[in-house]
Amino acid sequence: MPTVRDAAYAIFRHFGVDALFGNPGSTELPMLQAMPDDIAYVLGLNEAVVVAMADGYAQATRRPALVNLHSAAGTGNGLGSLFTAYRGGAPLVITAGQQARSLLPQDPFLGAERATEFPRPYVKWAAEPLRAQDVPAALVRAFHIAMTPPTGPVFVSIAVDDWDRECVMPALPRLSLTTLPDPAGISDIVALLDRAKRPALVLGSGIARSGAWNEGIALCEKTGADVWIAPLTGREVFPEHHDRFAGFLPGYEERLVQTLAAYDAVVVVGAPAFTWHAESQGVEWPADLSLAMLSEDPQHLATLRGGIGVLGDVRAGLTALVAQVSVRETPTSPARLPPSPPAPAMTPAYAMARIAALRPHGAIVIEEAPTAREAMHDHLPITDAGGFYTTPAGGLGYGLPAAVGIARAQPDRKVICLLGDGSSMYTSQGLWSAADQHANVSFVILNNGGYAALNNFARRFGLDQLPGTAVEGLDFIALAAAHGVPARRVVQADELDSALLWSLQVQGPTLVEIRLA
Structure with a gap:
């Protein structure tokens, strides 16, 4: 009879899994034992990075992505990115380790109490099988639910001593999940x-x-x-x-x-x-x-x-x-007049215009620079299918690691990841994964020295001064170098094109910091 591990990897292959996104812990080690060569392990140095990388990969491939988290602590670290995945409809199958079944009545170290409740309500379904033999069937159901529209993440908690138990291999149906409108x-x-x-x-x-x-x-x-x-x-x-x-x-x-x-x-x-x-x-x-x-x-x-x-x-x-529908004569005048070109200055508008002019054909844009969003709308139009991603949930930390997952899914397209200086720090560990994966990403950090978008939004509530929005003293060139990513800094407008062309023409991860006026 197969073991739970044997059955699990057969199930993963059946659903097209070719990568496991994770940050391993002790309760996950039996899952990784004798991991097959046809499924790559994509390492993130923080669970928020892991989930966001898988999110980008799942969306870009339109296939379910497999995630492995460490018990309750690792699941907790990934919850912010899980919320983003839920709001974005990313089909993630998340497995998390659980302590050995014999220890659970004794409140053990690394035990996850009420494990299925922890990620709710931001998963479509959560399960912790009562028997090791039930784990494969739970995984099959998890993939079906994740891929059934509206797609979204699911969660399965698996005890550390389940993987080597014998089980019966469940049937693997192939479902057509398209629901035709009335x-x-x-x-x-x-x-x-x-x-x-x-x-x-x-x-x-x-x-x-x-x-x-x-x-x-x-x-x-x-x-x-x-x-x-x-x-x-x-x-x-x-x-x-x-x-x-x-x-x-x-x-x-x-x-x-x-x-x-x-x-x-x-x-x-x-x-x-x-x-x-x-x-x-x-x-x-x-x-x-x-x-x-x-x-x-x-x-x-x-x-x-x-x-x-x-x-x-x-x-x-x-x-x-x-x-x-009937054919209607289209008005000759355009619905939206193009904006005027921005003057050469270290502004978000000028940066967006130059990226638009220099980007290679088919480039994918990932945006997490809220202050520059209006400038991006005006000067960096998205023109291709599969060409844009941003956080659908408002939380920061999605863009940088999602770009790594998207680059893995679309290796033939340059990925341009636009980040604010504040948002880039939420998951900066993702730079290591970018270097490790040789991800073809140009990280562009728009550095305005703070959470400027929050200051702008505060005026809607009548607030002229807001504490905790200054972010100063960050050295993004040193930060990139520490993670193995080459980087350049731009201070003057006449330096911008050279730095962008260097980044956009290099194969692999690079970082350009733009010091905004």
Whole structure:
């Protein structure tokens, strides 16, 4: 009979696993014994790094990623990144070590009390099998749940003495997990678009998760609708140099309503309606604005304020809409005028413009520089499918390690990771993993000496001065060198192109620190 370890690795292969992201501890060692050569071990020096690397890898491959954490302490270290993975719908199968079963009644060292409750509510499912023989079946179920839309992370706690026990190999079914939208609901959205005089599409991350980039473009071009990106979207959803691209919706209700008041029909695809960043008071929605939604996530439909809601696969739904809607003459004037080129100065806008001009074809952008986000929207358009990632949850520490995972998944594309000086410090250990993996990442740190985005947001609450936002004295060149990543610092605008070209043309990880004025 196979051991639990034998069965587990057979299950991992069945679901396409070729890498195990981890930071090992004593309760995980039996899992790693005689680890097969066809599954690579991707080491992170902190569990937050491990989970975020796996998150980026899972999203970029659109396959489940396998993570191994150390008991309760390691799981706790990874919870921030787990929250981000949950909000982003990353299909992660997380295993964590547990003490030997015979010791659990005695409150042992490294024992995880109520292990399945610890990662909740930010996993779709959590289990700690009652018998060693049940571990393989739990792993099969974990993969199925992680990959069932809406996708997301799952958690399995496994006792240290389970791996060498004999078990029965469970059956390994192959499931088709695409849920087709109701044809009647699709017909209702078609009728709404056909009678609309001023239609708009609001696209969210469901476009990227379902691989519906081309279908979104086709629907826009056939209906002549303006395209907006849903508030706080974490992925690329539409080419931002397209004539019908209108811009980015804000996460503030009063401003969003003012923007959408120009339309009589709005179809939200792959996103809630809507995600808010701060409270608004007394907002009245236009009476003549009709809403519709298509999403694979029933929680998205729960946010819909009346109108039409259709549950099902986003790509399949868009394909049906494109086939059925009437052709509308597209307005000749662009929906969004291009911004003026920024002056040569050490500003976020100038940095974004130069990155846009110098980036290689097909480059992927990962962003975790909140202060520069508006400048990025204006001067660094995302134009390719699979070309953009940012944190969907608001927590910092995602971007740097996610870039390493994405580079592993897409080794033929240069990855550009834009970081603030503050956000880069949350998971700076990821630089070691970048060097260890020879990840083809250009890390670009925009150093403004503090948490400037938080100072800007504080004004919404009437705060002129905020403690704890100055971040000074960091030496990013030395930090990069200590982790094995070559780096350069840019202080003057006329130095920027040379440093960026060096970084973008090197194969492997590099870091450029830009000292903003």
